[in-house]
Amino acid sequence: MAKRARRAGQGPDKMLEELREVRPEAKDVPGDRAGFIAVVGLPNAGKSTLVNALVGEKVSAVSPTPQTTRTLIRGILTEPRGQMVFLDTPGFHTAGPLLNQRMGGSLREALEEAHVILWVADMSSRKKDRDWERFLEFMTSHRGKKPLVVAFTKMDRLGPSNMIPPLLEFEREMSRHGIEGEIVPLSGLRETNLDRLKELLFRHLPEGEPIFDPEWYTSQTMREMVREIVQEKIFSLLYQEVPHQCAVLVEAFHEPEGHEKSTRIEGSILVERESQKGIVVGARGETIRTISERARKEIEALTGTPVFLRMTVRVVPDWRDRPLGP
Template sequence: MAEPFHCGFVAIVGRPNAGKSTLINALVGEKVSIVTPSPQTTRNRILGVANRPQAQAVFMDTPGIHKPLSRLNQQMMAFVRQALDRRDLTLLVVDASVSFGKGDLFALELLREYRARSILALNKVDAMRKTRLLPLIDQYSKLYEFEEIFPISALQTEGVEDLLDAITQRLPEGQPLFPPDFYTDQPERFLAGEIVREKLILNTRQELPAAAAVRVESFEESDRLTRIHATLIVEKESQKPIVIGAEGKRIKQIGSQARIELERLFPPKVFLELYVRVEPDWRNSRQAITALNYGSETG
């Protein structure tokens, strides 16, 4: 008898900076979600599909679990809940290289609330002493009934294939939901904005808190050229020179780093135009949040 096909939704959840987006990219084998060393990089639900001969796992990357203060943060947590509502299985990602804290208990509370069947990925084992691993596994298995616990390094794609096997085995039997060449549901326009935002964060993160956003104003594709016009949004007048830099050097750097990556997605050539704009308190504006694609389906 032929082996059954497994297919289902997997919610990837965890604290900010745990490595969820790095992991979804490793699982899918494509960059579907941007990654930076700053917490709260991911702001909505990012879908990424991993296809194997006998399985299709539909992963949902989500913003880091935190207590929300601004409207933006409330929306971000709404995306976490949407993913948990929809999942067949939950993958909790923990940064094992930092010590256990209140935020970890808060994440576990959320799993309990959803009575979520969960697998635990203890990530960043490349950056920790191996002797800390067993006590940590012990601690987590006392706190929650995980189906399995995997030490992994998402960055070095260590343990990722075994993790994927364990996941797909636990997905319901059924036909694939998406065609085999489909790996994300993000519109190209949004993806372009995310790449610009990644470079913006990477170049300004020491000076700017998580207060910046990128809005794609226009996206025009033709055979030879993709023209993208995006606005870098900051909250205060004093943040504008940080983004622009001396003699415009920094914004130029952001633009050229983004363009190199965008040209791989939209070959052969991308023309990228960036502007900086101050939008006071945009993180509490429903209109701004919706325009940025951070408005959840329920919010």
């Protein structure tokens, strides 16, 4: 695990250094390959969980609710053989207002930037047919443009006797449609499976110097990481459509100065209707307190400082159609 950014004797004004945490294995860096990998697939396929496991750090929010990821998240893995930058994308979704347009824009940006496409499919899902349809639709427009690796997640949920048939079926369909690519089944996120996947991905990357500082594990700013953490807590506590109708803004982020010891963060949770505000706030403010408390603990681990976190809930009926701030 990386050391936390706030170390004894360090100045507090450099908290962006938390994104450049020293990883012992990354010091021997000069590798010969570097590139971007677009991680794509249906919502809730396990993309963010897989990216976090590959990077070895939590860079993307994870929840059982689909479409937790709304923006393009970059997770960075640096090893002696090179550097991989994983572009964790929002899941494929239907077109809609400006929010969905932004999510679609993040996906297009990742595909343009990527050297390799990593398609993630949940083989334990009852929606395997839909996954195949979207995969086929996607590969029809991207066939042959970039190397393809398919990762089947949650294979362990199928049971030993049920693992092989879906693999063979997917392989046959790929061959029948002239789609070239390699398949990696992931039974859980065991190290052996991840090592095999990393090896395949590195093999497809071009030769080159590291794209980011080898000590970084994400290109996100602290504000962006705080927003992801709060958003994740909303998704984990609230159900059905309410989390999808919320947005998080981080409006103030003050590092400790002088004799101060705490990081002070202020932000807003935007909802579309008064009824949603009541749900997010909860009876006697219980829900918003729980969201803030869980987020605060994770942010403290990230910054290495005590954190004062103040989140308010605001009704903004058309927030989806507005450019959002920090």
